[in-house]
Amino acid sequence: MLLDANVAIENVYRSDWGRIVAALIRLFGDFDFAEEVAQEAFAAAVDQWRSSGIPENPRAWLIQTARHKAIDRIRRKTSFAEKLESYAILEASQKVEGPGINAIDIPDDRLRLIFTCCHPALAFEAQVALTLRTLCGLETDEIARAFLIPTPTMAQRLVRAKRKIHDAGIPYTVPGAEDLPERLDAVLTVI
Helix, strand or coil: CHHHHHHHHHHHHHHHHHHHHHHHHHHHCCHHHHHHHHHHHHHHHHHHHHHHCCCCCHHHHHHHHHHHHHHHHHHHHHHHHHHHHHHHHHHHHCCCCCCCCCHHHCCCHHHHHHHHHCCCCCCHHHHHHHHHHHCCCCCHHHHHHHHCCCHHHHHHHHHHHHHHHHHHCCCCCCCCCCCHHHHHHHHHHHC
């Protein structure tokens, strides 16, 4: 059964990956998102097909599973955005002016790294994941479990975040006093 499931998954991947991703792009209109949920569906198939058997129509099963995973992600993202907005409103009403900090007075490389990982150009989830990976030393699979997503998906997010830092030329520095309040908000959220 285990060997049959592995062979079936490999065969469906080779023959139908493009069709599956195309169907998901049609449904959700986003290439990266479609590929990520397709990867999640294949990861689910590895577990489920080994124990429950191969479905009658594997491609349809994978598309449906990816669709459900996409809907779950969209719901989580919407819920997260609503919570973030309510926290932002609450925090704005309680804003306290921080102490004057001079970046030159901060010699710790880890502080520069956390400000780089929490740069506003990165998505919040990427900021958290990259901070957990680089500063806390968590493995990609541990971070993926914390985010409730497959390890390959998290690995890809980390790669994209690092690439964005590189391509955007995000500096490895503590921000100046004028940029510090905005960046501290992101850092404090991660911490």
